[in-house]
Amino acid sequence: MTDAPFRPFATHLDEAEALSALRAALAGADDGELFLERRRSEAIVLDDGRVKTASYDACEGFGLRAVRGEVAGYAHSTEISAAALARASETARLAVGDGGGTLADPPTGTNLRLYSDADPMADAGFAFKINLLREIDAYARALDPRVVQVSATLAAGLQEVEILRPEGLRLTDIRPMARLNISIIVDHAGRRESGGMGGGGRFGLARLMEPSHWQPLAREALRIALVNLDAEPAPAGVMDVVLGPGWPGILLHEAIGHGLEGDFNRKKTSAFAGLMGQRIAAPGVTVLDDGTIPDRRGSISIDDEGTASARNVVIEDGILVGYMQDRQNARLMGVKPTGNGRRESHAHIPMPRMTNTYMLGGNEDPATILAGLKDGIYAVGFGGGQVDITNGKFVFSCTEAYRVKNGQIGAPVKGATLIGDGATALQQIRAIGNDLALDPGIGNCGKAGQWVPVGVGQPTLMIGGLTVGGAAA
């Protein structure tokens, strides 16, 4: 595999032949496309001063989809050739059956490019990257004598996508991705705690390799680890919770965002199904999914079906106004696609997925919100979480949280989990801060076995009556 630009119709396939195979597969279908992809990525992990992992992956392939009604036939191959395409065409065709469908209108393309198409891995040589990670390791250790372990990850990749539609339309997108993560373990009086921080997005590694970028990350990772050294067991019970701005938006993403994806609503398995136009959140709550923010981790110029990404409002002032749609669900629900048809790779079928999901800021000063918290938790950092879409119930683990009493931030707490359900939590939002922030660019979302990069964001929020799981009596 070369580093030359991915041009499958110049190097692997004859376009006319491919179009003919695609049209044969889609005769009588409602929709479908040929999705071709080349993906290259590398990752270097320095653990405790030694290179633990240095990997480079490259793969290419295609996926051919034929949609008829609610059924989709999908065939994929890592071999991009006329023979493989012919076999895939026969397989995907099975979903169309006797046909009878009317081919949907093609996606409206866009000339907008939200990120550079330069290869982020080419920003520096391998030796430079290793040295940088060693420099990070040394810097982090020099910050505090209690630092006993440092792990730093530098990862980058480039996904090149070409979509061929049965009308003959060809759409392309070149998607860079880069990420730097630093994790620190501190030891004091026999107690060990960890803290981590990272950042990234759709840009070159050069931006991440600047000391002005990674030094604050290292200091922040250390700060979190030191905070956790003093942490007490988290309390348990139902209490009010203040969520910090930015990364805590993962709760918004999981607990609410997934429930607003078109497929779950079409199948009526979402807690928000059938509530279009109704109030589902407290007044003042406006939630967007926006794939058009330049350089963000969740941004896409076009989605994996060729639809231009968009800034979609899903909740406006507490009222449900839209779902996130791919082409199949949009057609079945009689609405327009929203540019949310995404897939992990050519081996996966597209489905409605979020891009950058965030809540708009309100009017309240974050300090005032905290001052209004009588007895609860101030959660600033999260490790991850999950939600059961059918009932909206979520569980999130905090990596940095504090006990708050009478508006005063007290001791940090360890092992806190936030438990609740999205629909209730939305109604229980009591205050919205004016400090909207987006996450640093380190989120991955998993759905039906497919992981895609996403972004989240929110202002400081107070949510009433969440269940906090903790170890304290």
Place this chain on the structure above:
Amino acid sequence: MNFLRWPGEAKPLHWVTLLTSAVTVWVGAAVLGIVVAQFARLLSDSHADLALMAGGIGLVLLFSPLYSWIGFLIALPFEYWLARRQFFGWGMALLLGTAIGAVLTPILDTILPLFMGGPMLVLQWLVIATVERGRTRFAPPPADSP
């Protein structure tokens, strides 16, 4: 539902989910046995033959936990291994259960494991699939990916 492939994700199928589902089906079989036996009692006057058959099935189910734990214990590591490789579809569950049942049949000196092994693991698979259906996750990317 897929014959071969696990419908969810490979890694997040936690061993606790696997163990909990096994215990659910293990105990659930006895509970189902009680229900079927009661149903047989209700039928005893009007449909004696049907009641006799239902009663027999109820008794087998009621006492099945006494022996089925052996099958579940053997199955768990195989299920875990298959699920991690995304090859724990309902068909694989049926095959695995039948195979374990076939192994246990001569040891326990009864034909029942051969017939019950497959359905038991398919039931367990259904419990897992129900729990995992619609579950979404959010996490930082793995170390080796951008």
